[in-house]
Ligand code: NDP
């Protein structure tokens with residue numbers, strides 16, 4: 079185990095986020111390797127931590143003034159043992175190989191947990207869509223797809239959205255793919271409804287996350303009814319997490335963006351949430367404007383010099399981090415526990431640092447790792463692929479029921495596997511081991527490729 083971590087760190091010393099994601103899985107699966115000598119013999123850890131293919135490319139584009147820019151494009155094709163590579167595209171200035179490799183690595187196990195035939199991948203660019211016009215975003219997406227199209231396909235690699243990539247970007251990417259390939263196929267998910275998208279895909283990650291939280295609470299005979307919730311982010315995942323919390327009778331106190339957060343002691347109700355959706359999805363404004371409109375809310379700027387995020391320092395029952403990686407460190411985790419939070423359910427990918435995870439586990443609260451709790455998004459992407467293959471579209475209720483069933487199955491798998499390996503209630507071990515076994519067994523079946 080130590081050898082594999084040493085070798086990964088030696089090969090790519092700067093890829094800290096990737097090391098972090100691998101370390102957590104390696105820790106969880108040690109007893110699995112002890113029980114199954116065939117995995118060590120097959121050197122499975124070395125194989126599973128090396129992407130099958132890494133594509134890096136130049137993305138030149140022209141802004142509205144006629145100036146030319148160059149960004150870097152990436153696609154990590156991590157693992158195709160159980161299906162075509164599948165995972166989102168992230169457009170954000172922080173994007174680099176370490177971040178995309180951690181995301182692709184997590185995605186491989188998450189996709190295995192969904193019960194659907196999906197391999198793992200992730201991609202994106204260090205392009206920042208913030209402040210760009212629709213035309214600039216379109217030209218960027220077209221240039222990005224001019225290279226990516228030769229690597230993806232409905233049966234090969236099926237990208238989707240992630241941070242900075244939503245319905246608008248998926249539309250521009252799809253248009254260029256269709257033109258270059260002369261094919262109308264389900265090569266991307268998160269498409270708009272009138273040209274191949276699935277009902278419930280926009281809602282799926284947030285809804286799925288709250289379904290997962292409800293499953294955890296139900297093991298203690300409780301529900302979301304009356305629960306006070308802290309949510310970070312105000313993008314796709316945060317918005318639909320808030321919506322489902324409201325559906326199930328909970329109260330939403332916070333939302334944020336990278337500039338700061340709002341705390342609304344009266345609660346963010348449906349009307350206020352509709353304002354946030356318009357503010358973020360149409361106007362592309364800042365969350366600060368919420369406090370300009372609703373005077374009960376307090377806005378606090380994010381001060382990067384402070385070692386903790388005050389958003390997590392409020393009295394509440396549940397926390398749904400839904401912005402980005404490592405947004406809850408051990409100090410934030412201590413604040414949450416001190417404030418009475420009994421459930422943390424991750425909407426974002428790897429939002430809790432290893433120190434934060436230890437705090438939650440020592441406190442014995444419900445803690446759901448992202449690869450289990452946010453799998454609803456990619457699960458409905460899998461359902462979108464199924465509908466595209468059949469050239470039909472299922473009604474909203476049917477997709478939502480399938481999503482609920484999948485989240486319930488993932489929850490049950492985590493509970494059962496954690497128990498089988500002697501760590502009952504440890505959803506981290508449950509998710510890592512269940513995902514790992516499914517992927518590596520498929521790899522062994524398919525020989526040394
Ligand atoms: P969006 O782009 O819709 O929203 C992202 C939100 O997070 C925005 O409010 C953004 O603020 C904030 N944010 C982004 N980066 C940072 C940062 N470095 N610090 C503070 N805030 C930040 O993305 P999504 O909602 O789709 O994604 C949110 C998280 O959920 C990500 O971790 C993503 O990987 C994960 N996820 C997404 C899925 C999906 O289906 N979309 C599925 C599963 C997981 P600002 O506007 O200021 O940048």
Ligand code: 2IT
Nearest residue numbers: 165166238240455456459
């Ligand atoms: O992290 C994720 O699971 C996503 N961004 C969604 C991926 C997908 O293919 O729908």
